[in-house]
Amino acid sequence: MIYKRKFDILLVTFLMTFIHHGITFAQVQGKPAIDFKTYKKWPSISGTQLSNDGKYIIFRVADDESKIQEFVIKPVNNKWERKYFGLQTAEFTGDNKYVLLNKSDGSTVYLDLVQNKERTNNIKKKEMVSIKTDIEIQLDAEDIIDHVILADKRSFIINCKDATKGINALYRYNLDTRKRTLLFESKSGERIELDHFNVGSVLFKVLLPFDSINSQLSGVDVWGYKDASAPLPFAERKKELKCWQYVISSETGKVVSLTGQNERVLSIRGDHALVEYRLSNPSFEFTWNEKSRASYYLVSIKDGSKKLIHQQNSKGLIEGVLSLDGNYVVFSDYGLLKYLAYDIKGGTLVDLCHKIEISVTTIDIKSKYPSTDFYWLKDHALVVKDDYDLWKLDLTGKNPPLNLTGGFGKKNNTTFWINKTLHPRSLFADSYLNENKLNGYLLNAYDHKDKTWGFYKLTNLSGKGLQKLSSGAYYYGGEDPGIVKSDQGRTFLLTRGTATTFPNLFVTHDFKSFVQLSDVQPQNMYNWMRAELLHWKTANGEFRDGILYKPENFDPSKKYPVVVHIYNEFTSGLNKYMGVQQDVNTLDITWLVSNGYLVFMPDLICREPGRRLKSAFDMLIPGVKYLASLSYVDSERIGLQGCSWGSEQVNYMVTHSNLFAAAFSGAGYSEQISGSGFRNQYSTGGAKFAQNEIHFGGLLTDVHDLYIEESPLFFADKMETPLLIKSNIDDSAVPFYQGLQFFILLRRLGMKTWMLQYDKGGHGVQPGKDCEDMNLRISQFFDHYLKGKLAPKWMTRGFYRSTSRLIAVWSSMRLEWSLKVNQN
Known part of the structure; x- marks a missing residue:
């Protein structure tokens, strides 16, 4: 008994030392376990660049703990590789012959990519500036806040500030006549912001100063049961920044007011802007409170006239956008789970789904907004996706929906996405969905059965052009892998990894075969x-x-x-x-x-x-x-x-x-009970209220047993x-x-x-x-x-x-x- 007691004490002492010093079974086997400091040393690959001709790459390898980044430069054929430490930047020249290596001491080194040799010429910054126009406009740079180039490429809008008057002003400059025209002046304290995402006419906002809003009102709150939104009795009073939106016509240069109180511009194309009017927060109360539902108007950018074209019902939220040609408004209706199109010339609203099973978005009660993840086509159509396949919808409503992937997705439990790198989202761009350098449309694909990811191609939009390129037990980044493409040729960079291998850089020319370019494997040490x-x-x-x-x-x-x-x-x-x-x-x-x-x-x-x-x-x-x-x-x-x-x-x-x-x-x-109605300055009870009403199929008083059960x-x-x-x-x-x-x-x-x-x-x-x-x-x-x-x-x-x-x-x-x- 005495010996057993001594052994127990020695065993406990050994175990205490084991625990105190953090020794684990993994460490005993030769590899350390990951601890809470390891993340600081974990490397990542970033700053990936591909030369215009697709023959060379630059990327960086760094971690949170190290202050020095490793720059790697190499050809995509893997014939040689150079590594640099202590650089600030590394950039390709436009002719694909050199890399400019900017060092931390301010010096610049040329790397000759063809000869794989360095040249240590001192280069001044101004010698590298590319002058794109010989026209000069004399302006004080400190007065220029922003600018937008117009579609004619011969004139642009400049947002300037006048410090002496405390105002902002918009001017139109004509490069041919070298004259400027005053378009709009703000009032004292107001700010002007230009919209860079609009195409054609120039949209801008006027933001009002806090002090000019309700400054004359008394400090009383009056709440009633017919109000558009519920009160926030516990909320910290926050000043809301108000703004009005205007448009400058690219044809006439006339400034037209688009929005007033409780309105916002959703889209602007051609001769119209799509404007939403809503009295209260869109994330709650629309299911029962008519005043919180949205109305949608077309506003003429020529004269500001307004026409009501659609209203939200009690079933769900709506998002809308004007088509690229400005002839249609497409609505994603989350309540009806349909796409609708309004013909501006004909004044009619048509159902684009024709009673077939196309969901606007995966039915998930936690989703708050409908999908507008679609692409425009030139023949008055758009491409949308459901849970599996891609569809072509005719905006005129004359032709039935066409399943572009031939129903393969639903039949084979596979989901398709249009690749957004090769086919940038054209919802807010002045472009249509076009074929890429692969002579088709690249699709990302996920197989729900075997959990593999891969790539397919649509050779055409007839519904019979689906072609598999590759798939496997890899992960490329999910539904939207970050692909870098060359401007010339047909070379693409992407990352590929598995559960046991780091996501390294690979190059491909056809998305069928891939060549590895980097080899970072930190997990091998643990x-x-x-x-x-x-x-x-x-x-x-x-x-x-x-x-x-x-x-x-x-x-x-x-x-x-x-x-x-x-x-x-x-x-x-x-x-x-x-x-x-x-x-x-x-x-x-x-x-x-x-x-x-x-x-x-x-x-x-x-x-x-x-x-x-x-x-x-x-x-x-x-x-x-x-x-x-x-x-x-x-x-x-x-x-x-x-x-x-x-x-x-x-x-x-x-x-x-x-x-x-x-x-x-x-x-x-x-x-779920207090969570359905209580709101304070931090919580989102209003949205929870609306979600619960939809989710439970009624109010707390209707189905209280379900609220309690959950x-x-x-x-x-x-x-x-x-x-x-x-x-x-x-x-x-x-x-x-x-x-x-x-x-x-x-x-x-x-x-x-x-x-x-x-x-x-x-x-x-x-x-x-x-x-x-x-x-x-x-x-x-x-x-x-x-x-x-x-x-x-x-x-x-x-x-x-x-x-x-x-x-x-x-x-x-x-x-x-x-x-x-x-x-x-």
């Missing part, structure tokens, strides 16, 4: 992770998917603790490289896996009306039970974490299940899981009281619960010290309950309050010297 796809069956017979991350040194004979990370949909990122970064919302996935946890990220796509949380529960719990049945999973030590909507799900799961040994809830709703707060007494809550006072997405009231009730019930609040935090916490603090506390919390490690003092002795807000003393991070587990 105990990294691999991703596996899991499938399970729910109670209603549906199959669901999720990602299981395992550490590089995974041992199937061991039992691992698991952290389940929940939000919405994750498996489209099965092959995504997670990277190492500060997570301002939850504990970083790469840290968890590298430090001996398995991480499970299930898809929880909840669309059951009125019971989103219940449907998430029905999908998640069978998945967790399946996970627990795996031989290498410690079923007694499964944790749960989520933020925002994921946090709301966490609150529901822990009050309806005892499967979890610990849970972290970061900024989520705890109940409120974890009312089931707090059923909770058995230790819970760590993070809820910040200055959260602009979820009211602070949602977390606070949950914590107070759980505390009163004697449940194991803690709450974090960061003074400088919002919906998340600030990067840096606050983020490191939160990450450390969550890790200590999970380590205690899922690994049996010592509890820190802040969990056993509480916080010290020296002000009205919570302040955590650093000493509370120290571990309690007790080997008792799950007793606090």
Whole structure:
């Protein structure tokens, strides 16, 4: 007995030293685990440039900790490579022959790309300036605020300031006559802003000074039940900046007023501007309050005359835009889930969808605005997408919708997107969807079955031109990969990675074959992770998917603790490289896996009306039970974490299940009732009110049982899981009281619960010290309950309050010297 006692003491001493010095199993195996400082050393590739002829590239490699960036220059055929440190910039010359290397000491070096040699000529900055016109206009540069070149290329609008008068003025300059004409002068204190995104006529705003708004009104609030919007009794009074919008006709030069009170310009083309009039915030009350619904007008840019063309109904929001030729207005109606077109000449409104299944946007109750993600075609048509395929819609309404991808997407569970790099979004541009250098239309594609990403091409717009280029177990950046293209030739740069390989640079000429150009692999230095796809069956017979991350040194004979990370949909990122970064919302996935946890990220796509949380529960719990049945999973030590909507799900799961040994809830709703009506200066209760009414199918008085069923707060007494809550006072997405009231009730019930609040935090916490603090506390919390490690003092002795807000003393991070587990 004496020898056994001595052995126990030696074993405890060894374990304490092990824990105190942060030694992990990964380190013993030769590779260190990722810690909370690793993110500062994690490299990234940026500043990618491709020469005009597509033969050479420049990119930078740097991390947050290093102050010196590495510039890499090489040909795309990989025949040679040069690396430079300490440069400020590196730029190609227009003739593709040189790179100008600007050093930190002010000197410039030529790199001859053809000869792969340096030339150290001193170059003065003014010698590199390209003069595009020989016309000079004598203006004091300090007086010029902004300018816009007109469509004729021979005149432009300049926004100037007159310091002596305290006003702004717009002038039109004619380059042929070299004369300027005054178009508009602001009043004292007003500001003028030019719109650079409009085409044709010039749109500008006049912003009124605060003091000129309601300066003569008394300080009284009068609220009534017929008001367009609800009062904000608890809101901090904020000054609203008012602005009016005007247009300068490119033909006549006449200034026309477009908007007044409660109006905004949505689009301007041809002879008209599309103007929306709305009395109140568009994100709430439109379902029942007629005064909060929008009306849409066409305003003539010639004489300012106005015509009502459409009104919002009670079913949803609307966005509208004028067609490029100015002959149609296209509306995306989120209530009807349709596209509508208004013929300006004929004065008719037509349904472009013709009763076929085209959704304006994926039906998701959390979406607030309809999609205007479409492209114009020259033959009075536009291209839109639904959940899978691409469609051509005839603006005249005479021809039925044409499925450009031939229905392949829906039949094969594949989603297509038009590539926005090769086909820039033309919604606000003076251009139509045209073929690219691939002699067709490049599409990004995602296969929902095997979770692969790739590229397709539409050779034509007949509905029979779909052609597959490539696909595989890679991740290019999601639905909109950042592609760099050459101005000449047919060369494209993009990044490609997997769950286990860094997203490096690749070059392609056809999107069928790819050549790697960079080789950055920081994960090789650490105990990294691999991703596996899991499938399970729910109670209603549906199959669901999720990602299981395992550490590089995974041992199937061991039992691992698991952290389940929940939000919405994750498996489209099965092959995504997670990277190492500060997570301002939850504990970083790469840290968890590298430090001996398995991480499970299930898809929880909840669309059951009125019971989103219940449907998430029905999908998640069978998945967790399946996970627990795996031989290498410690079923007694499964944790749960989520933020925002994921946090709301966490609150529901822990009050309806005892499967979890610990849970972290970061900024989520705890109940739906007060969340449906209460607003303060930070919360978005108005929008929540409208969402809940749509989601539950009625008001609180109509279906109060559903509001209660979806409120974890009312089931707090059923909770058995230790819970760590993070809820910040200055959260602009979820009211602070949602977390606070949950914590107070759980505390009163004697449940194991803690709450974090960061003074400088919002919906998340600030990067840096606050983020490191939160990450450390969550890790200590999970380590205690899922690994049996010592509890820190802040969990056993509480916080010290020296002000009205919570302040955590650093000493509370120290571990309690007790080997008792799950007793606090």
